[in-house]
Amino acid sequence: MASNPTKRITAAGTVALRTGADGQQEVLLVHRPRYRDWSLPKGKIMADEYLPGCAVRETREETAVTVELGVPLDPIGYPVDNGAKKVYYWRASAVKERRHAPDDEVDEVAWLPVALAMDVITYHDERPVLQQAMEMPTSTPLVVVRHAKAMLRANWSGRDQARPLDERGRRQSRLLVPLLEAYGVRKLASSTSVRCQKTLQPYAKAQRLEVDGWTTLSEEQAAKDAKAVSTLMRRLVKQTAADGVPTAICGHRPVLPLMLEAIGVPARSLQPGAAVVAHLGPDADVVAVEFHKPRI
Template sequence: MTRKPDVIAAGGVVLRTHHNKGQQVLLIHRESYDDWSLPKGKGLPDELLPETAIREIREETGVTACLDLRLPTQKYTVPKGLKATHYWRAHVVEQRPRKPDAEVQKVKWFSIEEALATLSYDIDRTVLTAAIELPATNVLLLVRHGKAMLRKDWTGPDQRRRLGGRGRKQAQHLMDLLDAFCIQSLVSSSATRCVQTLEPYAESRRLPIRHVDILTEEEGTEHPKRVARFMAELMAGLDRPTVVCGHRPVLPAMYEGLGMAPKPMVVAEAVALHLDATGTLIRSEVFKPKA
């Protein structure tokens, strides 16, 4: 039986391409440990791991980042027991000056070769090597809509049935996950409960939501092959981080179009599919709702 970690943390391999110096990675120096390492830290209550990674990168380096591919988790022993640190490859959206504090004294960009020689820990070198060697990817987030009002409590057309109180809270929570992956394209069943699941993020980023009738419960269950074809075409044309929201009865056809076996999903659950330029699945990860 696999031992459960006593401490869980998250961080990132933050990369950029400098116009003169080529690819670089951001490292932090902590005088208290006399080390150079990748930015990382422990999560806050009710914080999903990607959200922890984004927050810790920002707090320790001054960088606002977008997460990319999930990297190998590193497990090692610390005074408090077994620690598991989850990493993502990340790129810079914005960098602001950061004053040294008690936790981190220096933040510096290194070439990959310099970083591999400078890092204090083999586990960090392992993660950095994976970030460089794994192919470029795009993320497709598949989401089941948030908890809707009960059918017995709704008198209008089911297509217009809205999110309930729990569902609205789930939609608000989903914003942080979509933000961590810097989602730029939003696709949804045209049913109100699906659209409302993505609306808080869409409004915060001033992004449109593409309404798709074939993903609705009414049309999708009647024409599953059309659903599968739509998803296959969406995956083939994926050119930016994208989220697509659907319904439980339509999810099997959506998965079929992605070339994957269907997986049960609870309301507001998200599955991140990391796909390379050929549409090959490199890695997937599941995020359970926080409400």
């Protein structure tokens, strides 16, 4: 049987912004000698990677600039040899910069005023993405995670709240680290059940954070008092928006609809290790929503 020659390439990148010395907004561009072009930093996704993590990693590898993501922007699609490529973008803020060492892939990196960058960018389809980034409001990410894959109830004889992650779940929890890092998460909350706490533990350890446990978010307690879940979530949403501190909250499949509806996001089915990112405006309104599922 002949193989299908069509290939689909998925990539991710950023519109990284900073305020220049003269107060103007500047955007980060790269020059690629192979193509002789100026473009937004981007690159192909790795096998087990979440797209946001790819966007941050590729930006760092190409420019030596570490960024944190804001709202998602419109993707760009275009044909490549024997197939098609789709690039997903985020508005991003620079949080750390090092000197870029020129290489065969990127020989020059430049922060340019946005007006100048509009003229310098080689590809016309990247200009609307830059314009969109400039028009989007600032926001704070709130990441709601369904706990990673847990041991089956039938194979666990202890209390259900103590049921641990299985091998796949432990791997999913580790792969969540670059996803949460991409949004600059600095506060963690969770159901008190072990499978939820363990899902956030690798990130908590990497960032030296504590996970605030809430019995209210456990399956058992939520079944008794659904209103308390909604009240708690609305409080956490308001606090996240007011403080401007990116936050992640881990919960259970039966409780997630209550958690999402309290944020203002329609409930939907999420697989273990999946995440919903709600970008909150200053008044705790949701200005953008993303859904990311694990690739294992």
